[in-house]
Amino acid sequence: MNTKINVKPVRWVQKNLFNTPYNIVLTILCVWILWNIVSSLFSWLSQSEWTVISENLRLFLVGRFPEAQLWRMGAIALIPILIASTLVVRRSQTWNFVLIPVGLGAIAWLANGGFGLLLIRSSLWGGLFLTLFAAAISTALAFPLGLLLALGRRSELPVIRGISTIYIELVRGLPLIGILFMAQVMLPLVVPFRLDRLLRAILGLTFFNAAYLAENIRSGLQSLPSGQSEASRSLGLNSIQTLRFIILPQALRLVTPAIVGQFISLFKDTSLLALFALFELTGIARSILSQPQFLGRNGEVYLFIGLIYWIFCFGLSQFSKRLEVRSS
Amino acid sequence: MTNTIETVENETVEKPPILIAHDVSKWFGKFQVLRNANLQVKTGEVVVIMGPSGSGKSTFIRTFNALEPYQEGRITIDGIPLTEDIQNIDQIRRDVGMVFQQFNLFPHLTVLENVTLAPIQVRKFTKPQADEIARQLLDRVGILEQAQKYPGKLSGGQQQRVAIARALAMEPKIMLFDEPTSSLDPEMVREVLDVMRSLAKSGMTMLVVTHEVGFAREVADRVVFMDAGQVIEDTTPAEFFTQPKEARSKLFLSQIL
Numbered sequence: 001m002n003t004k005i006n007v008k009p010v011r012w013v014q015k016n017l018f019n020t021p022y023n024i025v026l027t028i029l030c031v032w033i034l035w036n037i038v039s040s041l042f043s044w045l046s047q048s049e050w051t052v053i054s055e056n057l058r059l060f061l062v063g064r065f066p067e068a069q070l071w072r073m074g075a076i077a078l079i080p081i082l083i084a085s086t087l088v089v090r091r092s093q094t095w096n097f098v099l100i101p102v103g104l105g106a107i108a109w110l111a112n113g114g115f116g117l118l119l120i121r122s123s124l125w126g127g128l129f130l131t132l133f134a135a136a137i138s139t140a141l142a143f144p145l146g147l148l149l150a151l152g153r154r155s156e157l158p159v160i161r162g163i164s165t166i167y168i169e170l171v172r173g174l175p176l177i178g179i180l181f182m183a184q185v186m187l188p189l190v191v192p193f194r195l196d197r198l199l200r201a202i203l204g205l206t207f208f209n210a211a212y213l214a215e216n217i218r219s220g221l222q223s224l225p226s227g228q229s230e231a232s233r234s235l236g237l238n239s240i241q242t243l244r245f246i247i248l249p250q251a252l253r254l255v256t257p258a259i260v261g262q263f264i265s266l267f268k269d270t271s272l273l274a275l276f277a278l279f280e281l282t283g284i285a286r287s288i289l290s291q292p293q294f295l296g297r298n299g300e301v302y303l304f305i306g307l308i309y310w311i312f313c314f315g316l317s318q319f320s321k322r323l324e325v326r327s328s
Numbered sequence: 329m330t331n332t333i334e335t336v337e338n339e340t341v342e343k344p345p346i347l348i349a350h351d352v353s354k355w356f357g358k359f360q361v362l363r364n365a366n367l368q369v370k371t372g373e374v375v376v377i378m379g380p381s382g383s384g385k386s387t388f389i390r391t392f393n394a395l396e397p398y399q400e401g402r403i404t405i406d407g408i409p410l411t412e413d414i415q416n417i418d419q420i421r422r423d424v425g426m427v428f429q430q431f432n433l434f435p436h437l438t439v440l441e442n443v444t445l446a447p448i449q450v451r452k453f454t455k456p457q458a459d460e461i462a463r464q465l466l467d468r469v470g471i472l473e474q475a476q477k478y479p480g481k482l483s484g485g486q487q488q489r490v491a492i493a494r495a496l497a498m499e500p501k502i503m504l505f506d507e508p509t510s511s512l513d514p515e516m517v518r519e520v521l522d523v524m525r526s527l528a529k530s531g532m533t534m535l536v537v538t539h540e541v542g543f544a545r546e547v548a549d550r551v552v553f554m555d556a557g558q559v560i561e562d563t564t565p566a567e568f569f570t571q572p573k574e575a576r577s578k579l580f581l582s583q584i585l
Contacts, residue, residue, distance in 0.1 A: 231432035231491075234393050235446035236422040236498060245445060249436050 044299060052297040053304050056288050060305070063126015063279045069118060072110045073129055079103045079110075080136065104140065112196075122198035126279030128308060134198070134280060135267040138205040142266070143259075145206065146213025151243070153218055164214070171211035176269055180204040184276055201273045209266045216258040220251035260320035264313050271309075281305050344407070346371045346533055347502060352391060352401035354384075354557075361387045362398065363557040369502070374534045376544040376565070379554035380580055385537045388554065389504045392535070393424040406501055422450060425495030429507040431487040433479035433494070439466065440475040443494045451498065458497075465493040469523050485516030489523055496527075503527070505536040539584060545569060553577045 017027045053060070062073060083103045111133070113119040125133070152164030171179065183204030187195055195203075224247060232242040252259075274283035285301045288294055294301075347369040354362040361384045369375050377385045390396040391403060394410060394417045403410040405420050434442050443462035447453045453461070466472045469489040471482075479487055488508055495503060505524065509517045521543050528534055528547045538544065544551055544565050551568040553561040555576045561568060569585075572578050 225430075225432075227428060227430050227432035228434065230395055231426075231428060231434070234395060234421060234424070234426040235494070236418060236450040237446060238418065241449050245449065246434055250434075253436065 048300050049297060050300055052288065052294045052300050056294075059127060059284050059288060060281070060308075061127045062129045063284055064124045065126065065129070066118070066120065066124065069120060072117070072120075076107050076110050076133070079107055100140070104137075107137070122196050122278065125198065126284045128281055130198075130273075130278065130280040131267075131270050132312075134202050134205065134270045134273060134278075135263075138202050138209060138266060138270075139263050141202075141206040142209040142213055145210035147217055147248075149210060149214035150217035150221060153214065154221060168211045168214050171208060172215070174208075176205075176208050177272055177275070179208045180272055180276065183207070197276060198273075198278055201276055201278060205266060205269060208269075209262060212262050213259060216255050216262060217251065219258070220253075220255035221247065223254060224250055256323050257320050260316060260323070264316050267312060267316070268309060281308060343371065345369055346406050347392065347535070348402075348404045349388075349392070350402050350404075352388070352398050352403060354387065354391065354396065354398040354400075361557050362391070364401065365554070365557065365559050367552060367559060367562070369533060369535060371501075371533055372531050373549045374528045374532075374536065374547055375550050375552055376548040377535065377537045377552045377554060378539065378544065378580070380583075383554045384557040385554045386506050389506060389535055389537055392502070392504060393421050393426055395426075422498060423501045424504060425498060425500035425502070426504045427488070427491050427495055427506065427508045429510050431479075431484070431491045431511075433487055433490055435479055438476055438478055439471070439482070439490050442479065442490060443497045446494070447497050461497055462493070465496050466490070468496075468526075469493045470519070483516060484512045485519045488512065488516075488520045492520075492523055492527070502533045502535065505534065505538065507537050507539075509538065509540060541569065541585065553580070555580070 016023075018024050062070065065073065080103065083099050086099060109115060109117065111120075149164045149168055152160045153168060155161045155164070180201060183200045184197065187200050187203065228246055228250070229242050232246040233239075237245065270280055271282040273280050274286055277283070279287060282305065285305050289298055289301055345368040347367070349365060349367040351364040351366060352362050353360065353364055365384070365388055367375075367388075377389065379385045387396055391398045392405065392410070397412075406423055408416050408420055408423075410416060410420055433439075434445070437445065440459065440462055443465060444453075444455070444458035447458040447461060448455060463472060463475065466475055469492055471486050471489055471493075474482060474486060474490075479490065482490065492503075492508075508524070509520050512520060517540070521540060524534070524536070524543070525547055536543075536548070548565045551561075551563060551565045552559055553568065553572075553574070553576075560574050561572065561577050563573075568577070569581065572581055
């Protein structure tokens with residue numbers, strides 16, 4: 001018995017890795033490649049300098065936001081939590097229409113300043129907080145826009161259907177980076193008032209993701225049997241009541257995984273904002289790396305921000321898994 | 329055919345029929361599903377519509393609550409003309425309950441919520457009021473103990489009884505049944521027919537598309553036979569099942585009896 005256990009791994013290796021000349025060559029090659037990767041990784045780790053992270057931790061988290069005004073970031077983060085918990089407790093749909101616009105307004109005020117608050121230019125915003133802020137605001141704006149586009153594409157009115165279809169197909173046919181450039185260059189031409197660079201970037205992300213969300217939601221709407229709306233209409237519910245109580249609750253539940261997937265990709269796409277002189281996680285990483293004392297620390301910095309992106313995306317996908325389990 | 333309509337009109341001098349369908353025609357693209365179909369139903373009557381598949385009988389009753397639009401003719405329900413006027417359609421849908429072949433319960437709502445949704449949203453009842461009515465109705469169809477379950481946990485027969493309770497919660501003046509037992513397992517057909525039977529006894533005006541000959545014989549006041557989008561025969565069950573006049577009725581009966 002004892003000898004058998006000891007012999008087994010050796011046998012297994014002989015049988016699977018060294019059984020033919022071809023496999024012997026392959027095995028040796030693989031071991032050599034693996035050894036090279038691992039050893040160079042270790043030699044990199046032994047020379048790596050993590051002070052670039054610890055010394056710039058505040059920049060990574062909040063950018064160059066004035067220290068005395070940091071409470072505003074806390075307040076901004078608190079607003080969605082407050083709204084979400086109120087909605088869970090009150091469970092009333094009408095509150096959605098009051099609380100969410102009020103909350104967005106308060107966030108805009110805290111973010112920008114004015115009316116008694118110190119004005120803060122978006123160039124002072126940065127780090128993980130800006131990444132989360134941009135992702136959260138675009139998500140909050142893209143969802144209703146995507147919903148309207150999905151409904152518009154199924155509308156019986158040809159004009160609304162046409163506009164929605166053209167919008168969706170146009171945006172889906174363009175690369176995100178192109179839409180972000182267009183938002184920077186074109187929006188100031190068509191909007192009568194001055195839009196901040198950050199706001200333009202957030203709107204670009206919103207326009208892009210709304211088109212994809214619309215298609216996700218539409219697939220949910222289409223998968224519902226027509227009997228559902230027929231039963232609802234035959235009970236005397238009008239088309240808006242049918243949508244609100246019968247169609248949307250079922251359709252949105254069906255496409256929750258796809259919607260969360262879209263939000264995950266939106267979160268990662270915020271890294272493109274670095275190209276527009278915005279100092280979100282990727283942007284701040286690049287600006288830290290351009291300082292002379294941290295030259296050549298690319299590995300440490302990008303590994304660190306990669307880990308942060310991964311933690312948030314992994315968390316979101318776990319959250320979506322739990323939603324799926326709960327709804328089934 | 330003109331004879332039967334005249335007799336019906338003679339009998340109801342004091343009160344007009346609650347449902348009048350006059351020369352209704354409908355096309356699906358180029359295909360004509362309904363050809364000048366006529367029907368009159370008096371308050372409290374139970375009318376069974378029979379006919380081979382594709383004869384337009386389901387389409388015909390679906391025009392009565394505007395689930396299917398029609399192109400020619402006119403339909404009047406309880407004095408309200410069913411036109412494209414959205415207010416008329418809303419009013420008629422409140423007055424006309426419908427039970428579907430596939431039940432069409434709302435899977436994301438409990439049995440109780442299925443029944444209370446329309447009374448709360450459309451008739452503006454408070455939740456306690458609607459719950460009270462729903463419980464009475466669920467008791468009447470024999471599934472009160474399932475009130476908190478989701479429809480997916482119920483058998484087909486139970487689901488169809490919930491669907492009947494859901495339609496009744498709007499206190500309709502007419503109930504339409506579109507092949508209510510066709511997608512049920514044989515052992516569940518009876519429990520649904522029993523509920524329909526007691527509903528008929530309570531005086532509900534009912535229009536039933538079905539192949540259940542026993543139900544038609546026992547409960548129906550009239551049997552309407554349709555073929556190729558037309559009402560071909562409109563008579564008592566006794567006469568329809570023993571001495572059908574039309575060749576197509578005879579052929580149909582020889583196939584199902």
